[in-house]
Amino acid sequence: MVSDRAKALIKLASECMNCLSIADLFHASNEIVKLFGLRLNNKLATIKDKIIKETAALAMMMEMGKDISVIDKQKALINVLNQEEAVVVLSIDRYRMILRDISMVVHPFDIKTGSIKTSSNVYDGLMELVIQIKTLQGELQIVDNKNRANKFSNQVDDIASLIDAWWLWVNKELDAVDQNQRTWLIDVLLPALYWKNQAEKTKSPEIKKEYLAAWQKAQIVLDNNCLTQKLTAEEKSRWQSWGEWMIAKFQRASSAVEGRNGFLSQMHHNGRGISGRRLKVLTVIHNFVIRRPDGTTAAQRLYQTDFPDLFEWLITQMPELPLPRQRRLAAPVGI
Numbered sequence: 001m002v003s004d005r006a007k008a009l010i011k012l013a014s015e016c017m018n019c020l021s022i023a024d025l026f027h028a029s030n031e032i033v034k035l036f037g038l039r040l041n042n043k044l045a046t047i048k049d050k051i052i053k054e055t056a057a058l059a060m061m062m063e064m065g066k067d068i069s070v071i072d073k074q075k076a077l078i079n080v081l082n083q084e085e086a087v088v089v090l091s092i093d094r095y096r097m098i099l100r101d102i103s104m105v106v107h108p109f110d111i112k113t114g115s116i117k118t119s120s121n122v123y124d125g126l127m128e129l130v131i132q133i134k135t136l137q138g139e140l141q142i143v144d145n146k147n148r149a150n151k152f153s154n155q156v157d158d159i160a161s162l163i164d165a166w167w168l169w170v171n172k173e174l175d176a177v178d179q180n181q182r183t184w185l186i187d188v189l190l191p192a193l194y195w196k197n198q199a200e201k202t203k204s205p206e207i208k209k210e211y212l213a214a215w216q217k218a219q220i221v222l223d224n225n226c227l228t229q230k231l232t233a234e235e236k237s238r239w240q241s242w243g244e245w246m247i248a249k250f251q252r253a254s255s256a257v258e259g260r261n262g263f264l265s266q267m268h269h270n271g272r273g274i275s276g277r278r279l280k281v282l283t284v285i286h287n288f289v290i291r292r293p294d295g296t297t298a299a300q301r302l303y304q305t306d307f308p309d310l311f312e313w314l315i316t317q318m319p320e321l322p323l324p325r326q327r328r329l330a331a332p333v334g335i
Contacts, residue, residue: 002251005155020165023158026253029102032133035148036095044088051081091140098132106252108163109191111214123160166250184227192218193243200293
């Protein structure tokens with residue numbers, strides 16, 4: 001069960017549901033966002049404001065014919081601010097690359113080689129990123145009063161455990177399959193289906209490009225494999241359905257909930273908050289309108305039943321629309 005590290009949820013998984021409790025990648029990486037994101041963006045905005053202010057002051061000095069030494073001093077100040085801006089921009093790029101790499105590491109296949117990964121591989125990759133996080137934090141002299149970097153590193157082992165757990169499930173499913181077909185399914189079919197699924201899900205253009213490249217490589221291997229060419233259309237369809245079902249079970253984060261929570265937190269961050277009425281509407285939209293790539297809504301998956309289209313249902317429930325208000329004619333002006 002994938003969840004944040006709330007003790008009640010860990011206990012629910014391990015004691016009540018008797019299953020592995022896996023750390024949620026969204027919550028773990030969000031600790032890094034809280035550590036760097038707001039600080040760096042605020043710092044960049046402050047420096048840009050100073051550059052604008054000091055540049056305007058320089059223009060005023062030159063217009064007023066100030067002494068050359070005063071003007072040179074002002075130019076030197078602006079150069080220092082420009083250098084500080086460049087350092088912060090570079091730090092933001094490094095921070096974003098770390099977030100991107102965290103996401104790229106936690107996969108059952110290596111995105112470059114296509115080989116199978118284990119929990120140990122993922123653990124080592126994430127711990128390398130922990131070193132980068134702490135190095136960047138030290139360079140920027142960011143005080144981490146809430147131990148956010150350690151909170152992330154403490155969840156690395158639980159995040160990585162997902163890989164072996166999923167492979168255990170895959171191998172259990174293929175117990176009765178002969179070795180040749182088993183090898184084809186694990187090394188050839190699953191990578192192609194997995195990277196295709198990841199490319200369809202991600203919204204990041206940069207990450208999508210890498211997922212598409214990995215999918216194209218895996219698809220070429222699949223198409224050129226001798227066993228692929230020997231299988232009948234019925235067998236291919238059956239194994240493809242199984243593969244799509246299997247990769248859907250690889251869940252790194254409770255994204256269905258966290259995507260909505262992230263959207264709501266952004267709205268709250270605007271300072272206006274959300275009214276109770278609007279929150280109910282957003283809940284209905286989340287449950288009955290938003291669909292996964294397979295075309296199902298959250299309500300369909302939960303209740304295992306179909307629901308009418310929300311828009312069409314609303315049309316049937318709406319009363320007659322009121323007529324537009326008629327303009328009141330102006331009284332004639334007496335002569």
